Amino acid sequence: MSIRVRFAPSPTGNLHLGTARAALFNWLFARRTGGTLILRIEDTDMKRSETAFEASILQGLEWLGIDYDEGPDKPGSTGPYRQSERMVDGAYNSVAQALIASGHAYRCFCTPEELDAERAHADASSRPYVYSQKCAKLTADERNARLAAGTTHTIRFMIPATAGIIAFDDIIRGHLEFDSQLLGDFVMIKSDGSPSYNFAVVVDDIHMQISHVIRGEDHISNTPRQILVYQALDKAIPLFAHLPMILGPDRSKLSKRHGATNVIDYKAEGYLGTAMVNYLALLGWSPPDEKEIRSVAEISDLFELERVNKSGAIFDLKKLRWMNAQYIRQFSADALLAQIIPVLSPAISSGFLAHSPATQLAMIQLVHDNFELVPEVNIALKVFFLNDTEYKSMLDAFTFSAEDRLVAQAFLNQVSTATTFDDAVVAQLLETVKTETGFGTGKVFKPLRKICSGYESGPHISTVISLLGAECIQDRLKRFLSA
């Protein structure tokens, strides 16, 4: 039996972190086993589905580096891969008709009001609600009369009275059992003719020859219903693996009130897809050794569903940030340069790009380890691109002593005599100031850092000074001394 897995987002929003993680685990499993990964768009909810969301989901997957073998934009032998298109083809309806014919399903004419009343009654008597099967008991004449009258109706799956306990072995959770009598005849085809989730999923998974269903824990309770549909259709039941949930800091299902839940938001914030995917893989799965930072290629070589754990995991932004920083530090200066150019702020961009490639690289190298999110490079680089008013107000925030002015004067003298002005030269000039004034490093470096850069901390000051250039430094020193 060949391994075929799928992940099936519904385009009712952008790519959610939980969905992305499910997609990733399907991807890892497919790559590890040499199986086929299918992307299926579950857009049966016409009211909430939007094509823009589908595009956004595709973008998110691309950013994470999750590709697939068959999908809407990658035709395969089991398409189409949008449920809306399969619906037009009549895929669901023909199966529903077959189930009616075989006595596994029936038409239900109950109105929403009637169903609400049933539910309210069950609640009032504090009994679990299951549909009354009222319409299953209709005579052929009653049924035909309503059909002839054009009464809108749904098609319900009939839970067999003999179904008893439904059991399956979850790859992650082990043996699971459910009492079929608590299930209730569920709607397969809605009154507008579209299939409901529990039905569409099974019809599609059969059609697409899915061997392993890997999805979130929130689908566990749907599984027995789906198994019953497989049985009614006399089809092989796939293997199931239910992934633990991704939780917010309060341990409830991750949702918008916890912050960004869409992966593309993280892209916009400056996280790297490679870091995100690495982090997500570690949420619920762990490698057999203790190495955490590793590429998806490496992870897919190691991945085993059996090593996925059962408990929900809180999404820890701090660790993601740390991991992102690790990935940024792995970049060569050239690679980092390519990453940062698109995110340069207007205040930095033109000034930075005006420098020679060599200077750009020198600046990047200098701040390489100073930021965790890509756009934070703007903060790190700011020291080189302060405008006059910014510089002045920062300088005004400091207080200086007479000794500081002495140091400034001594340094100005040195700078004025310098013919070249690279890193090494500046370092030498600073040493000379130390010997001339007789002051220690602290007394020399600290005031000069403030006067020359406007900051009291930052990267190596001799490099900052050399990159700022002799002209700028002389100007600042003169203005400081004449103030």
Place this chain on the structure above:
RNA sequence: GCCCCCAUCGUCUAACGGUUAGGACACCAGAUUUUCAUUCUGGCAAUCGGGGUUCGAUUCCCCGUGGGGGUACCA
């Protein structure tokens, strides 16, 4: 209410029934760095509670507690 799932440091997690219960993030301290950061070293910190089974339970079983999910003509 009913059904189901889950339970190791604050967080993510490791541990054939036998380990001083390991690693990572965070936090704290020290070292390096002219400063901040990086880096390095060290430290703090956990088996939810109660019963069993066993020579021996984090590990197996039961009960309790806690948390989560589901209970739709959403997916």
